Amino acid sequence: MRTALTGLLGCRHPIVQTGMGYVAGARLVAATSAAGGFGIVASATMTLEELRETIRAIRRETDAPFGVNVRSDAPDAGERIDLLIRERVRLASFALAPSRDLIRRCADGGVLTMPSVGARRHAEKVASWGVDAVLVQGGEGGGHTGPVPTSLLLPQVVDAVEVPVVAAGGFFDGRGLVAALAYGAAGIAMGTRFLLTSDSPVAGRVKRLYLDAPVTGTVVTTRVDGVPHRVLRTAYIDRLERSGRLTGLVRALRNAAVFRRLAGLSWPEAVGAGRAARHGRGLSWQQTLHAASTPVLLRTAMVEGRPDYGVMSAxxxxxxxxxxxxxxxxxxxxxxxxxxxxARLRDVR
Incomplete structure (x- = not known):
């Protein structure tokens, strides 16, 4: 099935595996790309050296193209883009809108760019800056999400921009792919569906919680990192929702300190990252600390297999x-x- 997306990325099928922290590493990305999809590494929870080794580990498994998700507000975002250029990675994806400088840097180095957007105006802005594609996530999607469902957001964006649009939020089978193409998308992106594969490194106990959850088993909360975040509803999330301001601040400080150590950041670098995260988003410092602690909460569930004390985007x-x-x-x-x-639609009279 050839679309504008397969032509752009060089993959066989218009299916993208999104960059999920502590999930989308070498194993899952290599398996996705080798199967004809397009895998994306989640690099925000990796050091620069870990990212370099992940890229090379994928190359040892497959020669198929893949991408890397980069936090545009990370202190070393420029260094990460330089690494992608040196390693000839096909695509840089961004959860937050990249700056014009980062887009230009990628273009000059032969790396394609695809930011994720949750509103038509955001898609129009980044398209005017010269990105190669946009990923549109509707409110059904996991992680950071907005209030507009995919079925309404997708056609808005498709009509507003001329670059290929990838649809995310609520996709899991071929019917969804055809529906997205009918709306004008060039392909689909899936996170939760790829998390729930045998190639995913997530602990079996955690996968079982996902499989057992009903369609009403997720909740959108701002108590994880200050912005709307769709996660599995668990006893931990319920406690987080009920916790007072002081308890939440202490927890955020502790988790932010752990993340600083895991990411290999100095305190000045961590503070700088916090300032960058706050800029233009209207977050308080407490919300910023919660944002910094999110990777630790994800790691607790996804890596350590302790869902009772972590967060599971879903x-x-x-x-x-x-x-x-x-x-x-x-x-x-x-x-x-x-x-x-x-084939069935062709038979419709």
Whole structure:
């Protein structure tokens, strides 16, 4: 199935695996790209050296193209882009809008750019700055999300920009891929569906919680990092929602200190990252500390396998997933389902 996205990225199928912290490492990305999709490394929770080794580990497994997600507000964002250029990575994706300088730097170095957006105006802005594609996530999606569902946001963005649009939020099968293409998208992106594969490094106990969750088993909360974040509803999230200001501040300070150590940042660098995160977002310092602590909460659940003390980003689609295929099995299944759906539509009179 050839679309503007497969032509741009050089992948066989218009299916993107999103960059999920502590989930989208070498193993999952290599499996996705080798199967014909397009895997994206989550680099925000890696040091620069860890990212370099991850890129090379993927290359040892497959020669298929892949991308890396970069935090545009990270103190070393420029260094990370330089690394992607040196390693000839196909794409840099961004959760926060990249600056014009970062976009230009990527373009000059032969790296494609694809920021994630949650509103039409954001898509128009980054498109005018020269990005190569945009990923549009509707409110059904996991992690940081907005209030507008994919079915309304996607056609708005498709009509507003001329670059390829990738649809995210609520996708898990071939029917969804065909629906996205019908809206004008060039492909789909999935996070939760790829998290729930046998190639995902997430602990089995944690995967079971996702599989057991109903479609109403997620909640959008601002208590994790100060901005709307869709996560699995757990006893820990309920406690976080009920906690007072002082308790929340102490917890955020402790987790932010742990993240500073894991990321290899000095305190001045950590403070600088906090200032960058606050800029233009209207966050208080307490909210900024919560934002800095999010990777620690994700790590507790995803790496340490302790869901009772961590945070698990999850799209509502978790409620309709009930198995753990390999990435190859998943992608083959989606493409077969898409072909069946297209054949059925051709017979409609």
């Amino acid at each position: 799209g509502q689609v978790t409620g309709v997933i009930d198995d753990l295929p390999s990435c190859a099995e998943l992608i083959d299944r989606i493409m077969a389902s898409a072909e069946e759906t297209l």
